[in-house]
Amino acid sequence: MLAPPRIWWKPLDRLERSWLTIAFVWCIFLTAMMPIWFFLGRQNVPATTYRVSPEEYQQRVADFIEQYQVGTEKGVPVVAPPPGDVFLLARQWQWYPILQLKKGQTYRLHVSSIDIQHGFSIQPLNLNFMVLPGYDYVITLTPTQSGEFSLVCNEYCGIAHHLMVSKLIVTD
């Protein structure tokens, strides 16, 4: 607690030196894991982003739905697009439209918001991304399981945040 002795610059004890070395090597390993996974792993954070205005994005989603709509569920269009660009829109308090994807196919899933920030969360798979207005985030996604998944909003978006849920269908 009190002032150190006049000369406190002294060599490290053997145990201190050992721990410092072990800890530093561990830190290097922690750092290295991220680039290693970037090149070798198959789950990486998407980095493709475009600027888009809410109006433009809304138009793109409308065109997309018109082209590939296969049904409607609880007032929300269900869309079964071929592999390639697919669009999902977030707004208070809805995901729009419902996407029907195929297992093993690769999609460029665009997500954007037309009002405030939302959180894109596939459950119970548990994959999570941010959705911001003005940003078109492109998630290149390959489902490896089939079934019905829930699409939850996990960024607080106002009073009915807990009602913002939809589904994501993956067929075999």
Add this chain to the structure above:
Amino acid sequence: MAAEAIPWSEEKAVFRTCPVTGLKVDLAAERLIIANAVAAVVFLLIGGIFALLLALTRWQVIHLLPPDWFYRILTAHGIDMLVAWIVFFEIAGLYFGGAVMLNARLVRPSLAWLAFALMIVGSVLINVIVLMGKADVMFTAYVPLKAHPVFYLGYILFAVGALLALGLFFATIVVAKAEKRYEGSLPLVVYGLVTAAIIAAYTLLSGALALVPAFFWSLGLLPNYDPGFYRNLFWSFGHPAQQINLAAMVAIWYALAAITTGATPLNEKLSRFAFILYILFINLGSAHHLLVDPGPGFAWKVTNTSYAMYLAVLGSMIHAFSVPAAMEVALRRQGYRRGLLEWLRKAPWREPGFSALVISIVIFGWIGGVTGVTIGTEQINMLAHNTLRVPGHFHATVVAGTTLAFMGLTYYLIPLIFRRELKLKRWATWQPYIFGLGMALVSIGFIAAGIQGVARRHWDITFAQAPFPATIPGTVHLALAVLGIGALIAVVGGAMFLIIVLVSVFTGKRQEARGLLLVVTPSSPPEPSTSAEEGEEGLRPKGTFVLVLAFLTFFAAYYLSNWWLLGRTWFVR
């Protein structure tokens, strides 16, 4: 000559001499420490009541609050705890370290009172506007979710007040040196507090950069505020604000180790180097919050989230060794030299400062640190972003770690600064254990639910009223029940702390402190045993070395199992 050249030295300061430590205490500084500490404890009380209401809502069986009040109280809870309680206490700590520990006077007490007033007005404004329902925007207030302008104004006033207090702290240290109030280097504890204050300065400036435009935007004077840009600026305030706590907490760890076991830092060079790593690298941690944001690329995210090769993590791992090792050596000096861990068994476990310190280190490191580094890994963050794993991490760091360390120190401020006898000593012995157990359960409950994907900041994870069903695993309910029960225990521990402090301050005998220890009486050293190792070899911190290796093993197991989990999910790029 230097002293005369400084105009402030005209100021008069009145000192008393502390009978225990021999320190000269500036009475103006003492009054300010008391004021800031009391304000801190009041916000802890308010935030604690909110915490209870929130936990009883997340515990699905009870589900107490309606949605609007859940989000409202969650906003206020975050700000009262993460900003008001912590920063008020840190300002008290800075005045203590800058003036009292250096035998110095606090420069310009009148400005320090102005800073205090600004911080009080700011935090009261925020609480009022939030509870009026005009700012249901959470602690983060992500643009374009808009709050009433008074909300941003409150934040800004608080930040200006805190910046002013920081300036006074730096000035106090400079003046103390000029007036030769202390000799040689700063004590390590003060050095740690300077670290915290440097981090605080750029943190609060970032906060102003984020929130001043938000204030004008909320008034309609600024048409557009880019949400991605706001997130970057906000987190340059939001995450480093918690690193202030980290630096202040570590400084207090060294202080509590010295108070309760007589420990002195083993190697000042190493401990100071670790603090410098914090200053240089820890602000990069803001990127943790932007890992799954649109915009930044891989290189930016990895460089920042790794704090440039985890050098700030290295700083924490150094302290994680240095603090317990200093205690081990001190206790071995007192004669507890048998085996690896006799010193730990014979340590003053009934002394609240010691148990608070140990529990703070253990929960901070084993739960908070390990989970923080793991979920802050770029790719793993996809499994953790905005799930309950995030509050699980920071309740372990800020609540069990920082808050418990602050509580432990508060007990010693009662005789030394408030100059009152500590009452309810048996309660004080138990309090850190109860609070620590409760917070450990809270964090584990959060993390267990979060690993299963449960979202944070969410009123109803069962989606009972939602148009589409969302099935959640039954084990989530178990995890949330653990959280609820843990919160009840922690609230009992928190209430015990508040009662001990209030009873002592209002009814404790007014007296000068008699000794540093509160509960344990300094015991006579044990008989030197024949099996005890002799000489310098018996004094080396071998027990701590084994404990930190066990910690690293646990760290590696948790970290690698998360990569394994990530490898099983869908392919994404």
